[in-house]
Amino acid sequence: MFGLWCTRQYRKTVMRGLSHLFDRGLLETCFRELATRLRREEDELCRVALLGWMDFVARAHGGELYRQFKELLPNALGLRRSDGSVLINCREKLICNEPLLCLKAYLFCKKRWMEKKLRSLAAGTPYAEVARVLLGEGDIPEECGGRSENCAIKC
Amino acid sequence: MVRAPTLESEIAFCYEVKAVECAKEVKRLLNRKGIEARYIVEYPDVYAIRLNDGNLPEWFRKSFSEIKPRSVREVLGFDEGDLRYRFGGRGQGKWPYDVRKRKPYWCPALRRLSIEVYYERLEYWKALERLFNRHVDGVVREFVELVPRSLKDIWDLDRGGVKLALLDGKTLKSKLREIAEIKSRSYNGLSTLQLVNGDTLLEVVGGREAEYIANLLSGLLFRFGCIPYYVELPTTHAEYLKLPRALYVGVGLKKVGEEYAKGLAVLMTGRGNVVGYVDKEFHVRSRSMEFLEERELDEFVNEIKAKLESYRNNMSKDPELIVVVRSRRFHEIEWRTLRKNFASHWLRLSSKELLLMSTFKLKNITIGPGRTVEVGRRLMSGGLHGVWLVQLSKFKSAVKVSYFYTGNDATLPLAAYIYLRSLDFTSLTQNRTSLPPVKYARNYLKWMYLSQ
Numbered sequence: 227m228f229g230l231w232c233t234r235q236y237r238k239t240v241m242r243g244l245s246h247l248f249d250r251g252l253l254e255t256c257f258r259e260l261a262t263r264l265r266r267e268e269d270e271l272c273r274v275a276l277l278g279w280m281d282f283v284a285r286a287h288g289g290e291l292y293r294q295f296k297e298l299l300p301n302a303l304g305l306r307r308s309d310g311s312v313l314i315n316c317r318e319k320l321i322c323n324e325p326l327l328c329l330k331a332y333l334f335c336k337k338r339w340m341e342k343k344l345r346s347l348a349a350g351t352p353y354a355e356v357a358r359v360l361l362g363e364g365d366i367p368e369e370c371g372g373r374s375e376n377c378a379i380k381c
Numbered sequence: 382m383v384r385a386p387t388l389e390s391e392i393a394f395c396y397e398v399k400a401v402e403c404a405k406e407v408k409r410l411l412n413r414k415g416i417e418a419r420y421i422v423e424y425p426d427v428y429a430i431r432l433n434d435g436n437l438p439e440w441f442r443k444s445f446s447e448i449k450p451r452s453v454r455e456v457l458g459f460d461e462g463d464l465r466y467r468f469g470g471r472g473q474g475k476w477p478y479d480v481r482k483r484k485p486y487w488c489p490a491l492r493r494l495s496i497e498v499y500y501e502r503l504e505y506w507k508a509l510e511r512l513f514n515r516h517v518d519g520v521v522r523e524f525v526e527l528v529p530r531s532l533k534d535i536w537d538l539d540r541g542g543v544k545l546a547l548l549d550g551k552t553l554k555s556k557l558r559e560i561a562e563i564k565s566r567s568y569n570g571l572s573t574l575q576l577v578n579g580d581t582l583l584e585v586v587g588g589r590e591a592e593y594i595a596n597l598l599s600g601l602l603f604r605f606g607c608i609p610y611y612v613e614l615p616t617t618h619a620e621y622l623k624l625p626r627a628l629y630v631g632v633g634l635k636k637v638g639e640e641y642a643k644g645l646a647v648l649m650t651g652r653g654n655v656v657g658y659v660d661k662e663f664h665v666r667s668r669s670m671e672f673l674e675e676r677e678l679d680e681f682v683n684e685i686k687a688k689l690e691s692y693r694n695n696m697s698k699d700p701e702l703i704v705v706v707r708s709r710r711f712h713e714i715e716w717r718t719l720r721k722n723f724a725s726h727w728l729r730l731s732s733k734e735l736l737l738m739s740t741f742k743l744k745n746i747t748i749g750p751g752r753t754v755e756v757g758r759r760l761m762s763g764g765l766h767g768v769w770l771v772q773l774s775k776f777k778s779a780v781k782v783s784y785f786y787t788g789n790d791a792t793l794p795l796a797a798y799i800y801l802r803s804l805d806f807t808s809l810t811q812n813r814t815s816l817p818p819v820k821y822a823r824n825y826l827k828w829m830y831l832s833q
């Protein structure tokens with residue numbers, strides 16, 4: 227359960243600048259594997275959960291991997307218009323009336339008020355479970371394939 | 382659809398083109414010339430014309446201009462086919478029919494649900510059991526169990542808990558009064574008793590079995606207080622995102638005596654669960670069902686308002702929007718009273734918005750599948766009034782959506798119609814046109830009336 231502890235703490239760990247403690251090779255392998263799974267995944271909620279973990283891995287790695295993640299995110303979330311602009315306005319509070327959109331918006335905007343909205347999602351619903359992944363308190367759900375050995379990151 | 386900006390004297394002579402009297406006259410004259418026409422009451426300068434061979438005479442084209450239907454997707458950015466249904470356990474589907482394959486989105490308790498099935502004839506139960514085992518996936522069967530009970534007496538149905546009654550078609554007729562009494566006693570905003578005509582059930586075998594069982598299962602889960610699926614609105618348009626957090630009030634009215642009508646309001650959340658109801662008797666004009674005493678309507682609205690406030694107190698925040706829906710046109714007094722009460726009381730409390738809408742199926746008027754027409758809109762004191770016609774992809778004819786909205790986006794009522802329709806857990810059929818809170822209110826009123 228070491229990896230699970232890691233997910234609960236990842237935000238603090240990454241924010242404290244302790245990312246050098248992660249094995250960078252493993253982070254890259256994990257990121258590539260998640261990216262491959264993302265291409266195959268059709269369920270939008272599972273896609274968000276995978277992206278939530280990719281976000282964590284990319285931040286922990288930093289540099290090129292994080293740049294790649296930021297670049298792929300709007301398309302992967304289905305938030306890119308045909309003219310290249312992004313569909314979401316990060317200041318629009320009504321976005322969080324729709325839980326799936328709120329999850330996507332949080333990944334994209336990382337706003338504190340969105341975090342509060344995600345925490346208030348009704349417990350026991352699939353959205354609440356994925357919200358915990360994005361908030362660093364949960365793992366990729368089993369129904370979405372769980373987290374593989376390549377992503378058993380040691381902190 | 383056509384609009385009459387000017388009318389030449391050879392068609393009809395009207396002092397006021399936008400008056401119903403003029404529209405009646407125009408309709409008569411057009412009919413006399415072999416053109417079948419119907420006018421839209423709220424906007425009497427707009428007519429629906431039947432195009433038999435697509436050719437209309439020149440004199441017609443001079444006086445009328447065509448209003449071309451647009452696709453629903455063009456107007457809203459999505460249509461009903463773009464909605465996605467989210468079930469429990471990471472299941473997402475394009476169809477609500479997936480309810481038989483996936484766990485419900487949310488239930489008040491995580492325990493296994495036991496549905497008592499009272500059957501009048503053993504063959505009904507055998508048929509249901511076969512359909513259930515054949516079409517309901519294991520993951521759902523683990524969560525829902527059917528418990529068969531032989532029906533000895535019709536009053537066996539008058540017990541607590543969610544029940545399914547498989548009755549003979551003849552019993553449904555001969556014991557209608559008793560059934561109506563049991564049914565109306567089982568209501569708490571929503572009935573816990575599901576009635577099924579056993580003969581119809583037998584006819585389904587070998588036919589549309591999967592759809593039938595999905596409808597039945599969805600309705601039963603709903604009666605348990607579950608939300609069978611969550612409807613994901615495929616939009617980022619802020620105005621439409623008010624809909625999932627809106628509170629819906631479905632208003633039904635049924636005549637119960639020569640001069641009396643019973644009114645019922647069912648309150649429903651934007652997730653589709655019923656959270657309360659209010660009923661009241663009214664004095665009405667015998668034929669038109671118009672309210673005779675404004676005071677009675679005031680009282681009714683005040684009671685709805687009290688329910689809304691109690692709901693609001695139990696919630697952490699106000700609904701973004703309150704939507705009052707009914708199936709027939711709001712009478713002028715109703716609009717005024719509803720607006721007065723809601724606008725001056727409720728809106729003062731919450732500073733949120735109000736949408737009043739009524740829907741009506743227009744038999745024999747078609748505008749094309751997946752199409753919509755904005756018949757008209759006008760700015761009134763305090764908001765917008767307008768009418769849309771909409772024909773979703775599986776509708777046989779168009780539905781009229783008439784509205785008053787205190788906001789300023791005239792397309793919201795159209796989005797509200799599509800979204801609200803998708804929250805009907807008691808019917809999943811694609812050609813349904815009715816809206817859930819109104820339908821629930823009308824069903825309750827029907828059983829109340831039959832039991833008296």
